[in-house]
Amino acid sequence: MPRQDQVLVEVDNLYKWFPVRRSFLETLLKGERLFVKAVDGISFSIKKREIYVLAGESGSGKTTTGKVLVGLEKPTRGRIVYDGADISSLSLKEWRRQGLRKKIQMIFQDPYESLNPRQRVLDIVAEPLIVNRVTRDKREIEERVLKILEEVKLTPATEFAYRYPHQLSGGQRQRVAIARAMVLDPEFVVADEPVSMLDASIRASILDLLMYFREHKNVTYLYITHDLATARYVGDRIAIMYLGKIVEKGSVEDVVTNPQHPYTQALVSSIPVPDPKYAREKKRIELKGEIPSPINPPKGCRLHPRCPFAMDICSREEPPEVEIKPGHTVSCWLYVKR
Amino acid sequence: MEAVSVKRYRRFERVIEFWRAYSRTRLGLIGLGILLFYTLMAIFAPWIAPYDPKARVGGSFEPPSAEHPLGTDEMGRDILSQVIYGTRVSLLVGVLAALLAAAIGSAVGMVSGYFGGLVDDLLMRITDLFLVIPGLPFIIVLSVVLGPSIWNIILVIAIISWPSVARLVRSETLSLKERLFVQASRVSGATDLYIIVHHILPNVLPIVAASMVLTITSAIILEAGLSFLGLGDPTKISWGTMLYFADRQGALLSDNPYYIIAPGIALIGIGLAFVFVSYALDEVVNPRLRERER
Numbered sequence: 232m233p234r235q236d237q238v239l240v241e242v243d244n245l246y247k248w249f250p251v252r253r254s255f256l257e258t259l260l261k262g263e264r265l266f267v268k269a270v271d272g273i274s275f276s277i278k279k280r281e282i283y284v285l286a287g288e289s290g291s292g293k294t295t296t297g298k299v300l301v302g303l304e305k306p307t308r309g310r311i312v313y314d315g316a317d318i319s320s321l322s323l324k325e326w327r328r329q330g331l332r333k334k335i336q337m338i339f340q341d342p343y344e345s346l347n348p349r350q351r352v353l354d355i356v357a358e359p360l361i362v363n364r365v366t367r368d369k370r371e372i373e374e375r376v377l378k379i380l381e382e383v384k385l386t387p388a389t390e391f392a393y394r395y396p397h398q399l400s401g402g403q404r405q406r407v408a409i410a411r412a413m414v415l416d417p418e419f420v421v422a423d424e425p426v427s428m429l430d431a432s433i434r435a436s437i438l439d440l441l442m443y444f445r446e447h448k449n450v451t452y453l454y455i456t457h458d459l460a461t462a463r464y465v466g467d468r469i470a471i472m473y474l475g476k477i478v479e480k481g482s483v484e485d486v487v488t489n490p491q492h493p494y495t496q497a498l499v500s501s502i503p504v505p506d507p508k509y510a511r512e513k514k515r516i517e518l519k520g521e522i523p524s525p526i527n528p529p530k531g532c533r534l535h536p537r538c539p540f541a542m543d544i545c546s547r548e549e550p551p552e553v554e555i556k557p558g559h560t561v562s563c564w565l566y567v568k569r
Numbered sequence: 570m571e572a573v574s575v576k577r578y579r580r581f582e583r584v585i586e587f588w589r590a591y592s593r594t595r596l597g598l599i600g601l602g603i604l605l606f607y608t609l610m611a612i613f614a615p616w617i618a619p620y621d622p623k624a625r626v627g628g629s630f631e632p633p634s635a636e637h638p639l640g641t642d643e644m645g646r647d648i649l650s651q652v653i654y655g656t657r658v659s660l661l662v663g664v665l666a667a668l669l670a671a672a673i674g675s676a677v678g679m680v681s682g683y684f685g686g687l688v689d690d691l692l693m694r695i696t697d698l699f700l701v702i703p704g705l706p707f708i709i710v711l712s713v714v715l716g717p718s719i720w721n722i723i724l725v726i727a728i729i730s731w732p733s734v735a736r737l738v739r740s741e742t743l744s745l746k747e748r749l750f751v752q753a754s755r756v757s758g759a760t761d762l763y764i765i766v767h768h769i770l771p772n773v774l775p776i777v778a779a780s781m782v783l784t785i786t787s788a789i790i791l792e793a794g795l796s797f798l799g800l801g802d803p804t805k806i807s808w809g810t811m812l813y814f815a816d817r818q819g820a821l822l823s824d825n826p827y828y829i830i831a832p833g834i835a836l837i838g839i840g841l842a843f844v845f846v847s848y849a850l851d852e853v854v855n856p857r858l859r860e861r862e863r
Binding site: 301302303323327332333335336337339341344345346347348349350358359362363395408411 | 583748749750752753754755756757758759760763767768771772
């Protein structure tokens with residue numbers, strides 16, 4: 232399949248800094264403005280029909296990246312190229328006018344929060360059709376809603392359509408959220424930790440649903456997660472984020488089975504293993520302390536205060552990106568040959 | 570058309586749910602009962618009232634009797650009939666003024682809270698301006714300027730009441746617009762107007778409705794106050810104008826003190842009823858209060 236390798240989304244040196252709100256007095260006393268450097272210069276590209284995973288702990292900037300990609304936040308700097316067109320500087324109005332809303336959708340983490348409690352499932356799922364003026368015909372809207380509800384396995388659809396969110400379980404709510412994202416037949420969907428709020432027993436079925444839409448509707452995903460186990464289940468390629476930077480990129484298989492960056496190694500070794508024999512054999516890498524504040528991140532390599540292998544240079548200079556093998560890169564001084 | 574019947578049923582179910590929570594509050598039921606009584610009285614005034622409230626049907630200041638249960642006024646008009654007809658004006662002024670205030674306040678509050686920035690600053694300063702204007706003097710001056718008419722009274726009361734609604738709605742909007750479902754709607758492609766109408770408005774409406782109940786009360790009292798000061802509409806019978814004439818004619822010292830007592834009690838009754846309802850609504854609408862009770 233030649234189409235496989237076509238790039239759909241390209242993120243080039245993306246920055247998103249949020250100004251820190253300060254009181255009037257503070258602004259007077261301290262001259263410089265402070266920023267939360269949520270995303271601090273990241274680059275990656277997503278191919279068509281790919282599930283690209285963005286992983287990292289909370290506060291690493293992965294959700295912010297997702298919000299920038301769907302146009303909820305404007306990038307501070309950097310380029311986002313979608314299907315060959317630069318969309319990074321478009322205003323919200325331009326987004327709509329260019330029909331990007333129909334192509335790019337998002338699934339949110341918390342299905343208890345992402346559905347308006349005063350709307351019925353029908354109204355929630357119909358909203359993208361209505362606001363994008365896909366059709367004005369009420370019958371057609373209802374038909375399309377019922378069809379997508381069937382597809383996300385909310386059956387009988389005619390019954391679920393008239394329920395309110397509080398009458399649904401967490402998994403059913405997330406299916407509604409997926410139906411809302413998919414009703415416009417989007418090309419690219421940002422899935423922000425879509426299963427992290429759900430019971431372990433229903434995670435797989437929700438993830439299977441995401442893969443169903445890739446198989447049948449050619450949907451490309453950016454899958455945001457802190458959980459490498461689900462990342463491995465759905466993902467093709469992965470980027471590991473730490474404090475606004477990408478520390479390692481590669482195929483999910485390479486990165487999870489053969490992690491190079493100390494941070495990735497720590498993440499991988501923190502996956503619980505059910506077999507105690509394996510668990511004992513496993514080499515554990517533990518990081519000291521907590522993730523530092525993104526307002527004033529450590530100089531040099533961002534991990535160096537917590538890294539068990541930290542060297543002198545780590546605290547002075549930012550590590551370059553090193554290619555371990557084709558398609559697998561890591562940003563760490565350990566792999567720089569000198 | 571099976572789908573339609575399901576839809577109706579679900580909508581209906583929500584009303585039932587609300588009613589169940591509401592009917593658990595005893596004060597709310599009492600308040601609602603009294604309000605129902607007043608409302609029926611206002612609607613069916615021509616049939617209930619024993620006499621034409623403006624017609625001379627007896628002697629001057631007749632004490633209560635079988636023909637005139639609350640006696641008569643200085644012109645020999647029946648007090649009971651006047652009180653019954655007065656309900657119409659009081660309710661009309663109260664409800665319309667509160668509706669107008671709620672509409673202005675909601676619009677200003679939602680726009681201010683949703684868009685923030687310069688719009689917010691501008692609208693909130695205007696709101697502050699209206700909030701710090703001393704209410705009663707302002708109302709008196711305005712109603713003198715606009716002239717004595719029931720519509721002017723409604724307008725004046727709305728002008729003085731909307732800022733508090735605006736503040737309330739703004740703060741609620743501020744928290745609503747950060748909610749995930751609003752962001753989800755934006756990703757879906759909804760415009761600001763669509764989000765305000767479909768996501769913000771339905772979620773502030775219960776709070777506005779609850780606050781409106783209290784606005785109605787203060788509007789009714791204000792109307793009575795204005796009329797008592799002689800700024801009311803002299804052509805309409807309201808409890809306020811009754812009090813005004815009763816006071817002017819020295820009713821308390823006359824043979825029929827009910828001329829002044831009856832409209833007073835009517836006012837107290839309707840005020841209490843609305844306050845009861847507002848308490849009950851607060852408990853139903855505010856989930857935190859509901860939890861505490863359990």
